[in-house]
Amino acid sequence: MEHTTGRIKAAYGLGIFEGRRQIGSVVKPYYYYLAFMAGWNKSDILEDKPIRIGKWEPKNFDEQFWQRVTLENALVYSRNVPSVNLFMKLGQNKVKHFIQNVLMVGGYFPNDATISLGTIETSLVDVAKGYEPIFNGGIVVRPRIIEYVRDKNGVYYYSYRPEVLNIVNNPKGFDARTPIEASILMLQVMEKVVTMGTGKSAFLPGRTIYGKTGTAEKNAWFVGGDGKYLFLLVKDGKNLTGGRDVAPIWKKIASQTTIGYTPISLPLKSTIAKTSPSGTESSELEGEKIELPSPQAPSKEETTSEVGKVPSISELYERVKNRTITAMEILDILKTKSPDEQREILTEINKFDPDLAAEVYLKLLGGGEF
Numbered sequence: 001m002e003h004t005t006g007r008i009k010a011a012y013g014l015g016i017f018e019g020r021r022q023i024g025s026v027v028k029p030y031y032y033y034l035a036f037m038a039g040w041n042k043s044d045i046l047e048d049k050p051i052r053i054g055k056w057e058p059k060n061f062d063e064q065f066w067q068r069v070t071l072e073n074a075l076v077y078s079r080n081v082p083s084v085n086l087f088m089k090l091g092q093n094k095v096k097h098f099i100q101n102v103l104m105v106g107g108y109f110p111n112d113a114t115i116s117l118g119t120i121e122t123s124l125v126d127v128a129k130g131y132e133p134i135f136n137g138g139i140v141v142r143p144r145i146i147e148y149v150r151d152k153n154g155v156y157y158y159s160y161r162p163e164v165l166n167i168v169n170n171p172k173g174f175d176a177r178t179p180i181e182a183s184i185l186m187l188q189v190m191e192k193v194v195t196m197g198t199g200k201s202a203f204l205p206g207r208t209i210y211g212k213t214g215t216a217e218k219n220a221w222f223v224g225g226d227g228k229y230l231f232l233l234v235k236d237g238k239n240l241t242g243g244r245d246v247a248p249i250w251k252k253i254a255s256q257t258t259i260g261y262t263p264i265s266l267p268l269k270s271t272i273a274k275t276s277p278s279g280t281e282s283s284e285l286e287g288e289k290i291e292l293p294s295p296q297a298p299s300k301e302e303t304t305s306e307v308g309k310v311p312s313i314s315e316l317y318e319r320v321k322n323r324t325i326t327a328m329e330i331l332d333i334l335k336t337k338s339p340d341e342q343r344e345i346l347t348e349i350n351k352f353d354p355d356l357a358a359e360v361y362l363k364l365l366g367g368g369e370f
Contacts (some may be wrong), residue, residue, distance in 0.1 A: 032075055231250065
């Protein structure tokens, strides 16, 4: 699936759209993504010691405890207990709301902390939706498999176009970093999952893959992707693991495609300022805070000369409501804004006119934005 447009290029098997399977540790990037927005750092320490939540005692797959582990290594090696600790610090209800209402993942969600280890039951398409914003910087697009519907006379009744379902905005209290910065950190970690962690059986020399393994009671997963595609593979059966049983199959199939050659459009080599979950400033930095310049931003002189020609944001929204503005006019305005401002504007447009928001988003993609 193309994670910026939702176009499904190939699908095989049962339950792709409607089937429900537990997703295991494939769920973890969803709330690690939220944690990075909340201000957690890759180097922050999580406890890996025996814990009990009610009657539930989560275990690591190897049944060992490392005592203390960095947040990055907790995901790279898919440590369960540290991940549960992170999940509980973020808040069960907040994580559940984020996955369901921001990442737009549907399905059955138990009302307990086992969600942290993937007892969610959902479809492959829903899993893919949750990964889209991680790969593209914060946009959830509706997955589509039908390209067009045309009769024998050549009349088109339907033609595919991307549909924006949601644009990730920081939940209240989780605003230490932007969604784009959180995506950069997530992808840096997910690359290590493949090069040195539980997903190393999916490693393809000469290619860059960002991935995550998942193991549930009756199936196992591997989700991998690059700058263009997401490729999800699930295998049904007991006593399977994502790293041992699914990642090698994923690798064999992926090796016959171009996946891994398209670079991520986000500036992954940038370093992100180290902060704290409370959002307070920290003097200790992993590097300089990333700056995402406005694409084609006008100078002050240019802006002054355009007064009266470019509508204000409030005027823009009013014209969207009244349907008196075109996608190209909106695109010209967005080109003067930063990526985060573009996201906010698209979010508002999507509330009034989802079709117009999708059209603008598609034009932004074509112009190399986002």
